[in-house]
Amino acid sequence: MNLSKSVFLALLAGLFLLTGCGSPFKDKGYKSEADYEFSNIANLSPIGVERFKNAGVSNGLQFKDAINEMRATGYSNSNDVDDILEYVRDRFEGAKSGVSALDRKRARVAEAARIKAAKLEADRVESKRKVDEQAAKDAAAKVKADIAERDLKRRRTESENYVRARREALRKAGVYDADVLNLIVNFQSYKGRKVFLKCWINNVGSYGGNCRSSDDKQSISIENTGIAKDDFKWLLENCRNQYYNENSSYCKSMPIVGTVEGSSVPRLTNVYFYDLCKKRTSWSTQWGRELEGCDVEN
Numbered sequence: 001m002n003l004s005k006s007v008f009l010a011l012l013a014g015l016f017l018l019t020g021c022g023s024p025f026k027d028k029g030y031k032s033e034a035d036y037e038f039s040n041i042a043n044l045s046p047i048g049v050e051r052f053k054n055a056g057v058s059n060g061l062q063f064k065d066a067i068n069e070m071r072a073t074g075y076s077n078s079n080d081v082d083d084i085l086e087y088v089r090d091r092f093e094g095a096k097s098g099v100s101a102l103d104r105k106r107a108r109v110a111e112a113a114r115i116k117a118a119k120l121e122a123d124r125v126e127s128k129r130k131v132d133e134q135a136a137k138d139a140a141a142k143v144k145a146d147i148a149e150r151d152l153k154r155r156r157t158e159s160e161n162y163v164r165a166r167r168e169a170l171r172k173a174g175v176y177d178a179d180v181l182n183l184i185v186n187f188q189s190y191k192g193r194k195v196f197l198k199c200w201i202n203n204v205g206s207y208g209g210n211c212r213s214s215d216d217k218q219s220i221s222i223e224n225t226g227i228a229k230d231d232f233k234w235l236l237e238n239c240r241n242q243y244y245n246e247n248s249s250y251c252k253s254m255p256i257v258g259t260v261e262g263s264s265v266p267r268l269t270n271v272y273f274y275d276l277c278k279k280r281t282s283w284s285t286q287w288g289r290e291l292e293g294c295d296v297e298n
Helices: 002-019 033-042 046-054 060-072 081-097 101-172 180-185 229-238 283-287
Strands: 175-177 194-205 208-212 219-223 254-261 267-273
Touching: 033 046, 033 060, 046 081, 060 081, 081 101, 101 175, 180 194, 180 219, 194 219, 194 229
Parallel strands: 175 194, 219 267
Antiparallel strands: 194 208, 194 254, 208 219, 254 267
């Protein structure tokens, strides 16, 4: 009974050694004791061992022979394990087609250089294409700008000639250039005459409104006598308030022609809109535009 127990305990101890302390390579992830020994020589991880084995190097002796061969063939003098792995892979794959590891490396380096040169050339071509494309766009933009500038200059000249002709037409019709201050100071000289001026019109009511000076400090009255009904209606609706910012912006700086009347102070009668600019389509729209100057776009 005691003998059997001793045998049992001995077998149990042996089994423990075989499955436990007897196989440390398994605890470290290696498949065999030989792989573990190889890893210690070459300082490799389990994955590194497998990579070298797949390239035909499975132990320390083969690993050292590979290093010596790598140096002897002029492939590399490196001690880096990645460079050694690259060599044994080139040697392994090259052996399949009768090509040396060094030739495979040279071919790989040449291919990398070719790809790099091709990329540099492609980048150069693309860069030149972009430069040429931008230059073409700039040239087209310049041509377009030149055409626009010439067209603007032409239209400005036409507008200036038109304004000049309109002013000359007023003068030939006996209409005098004036402003509010001039009419107040030289009232007697202008009395009974037609004048052309620009007004800031406000306080328009049933009897007329005010024509104010550009500094908004002086004014003369505008009577409703002689104003077209549609124009008078527009003035009543849009220029009836005292302050300019309460009225339509179109009530400012309106070019008008009127007859100077009055006994002691000037007033304007028979007022009508007279645009020096080229484009006006109807009386209703003529009153309803910004009148600071001629629009050369028209």
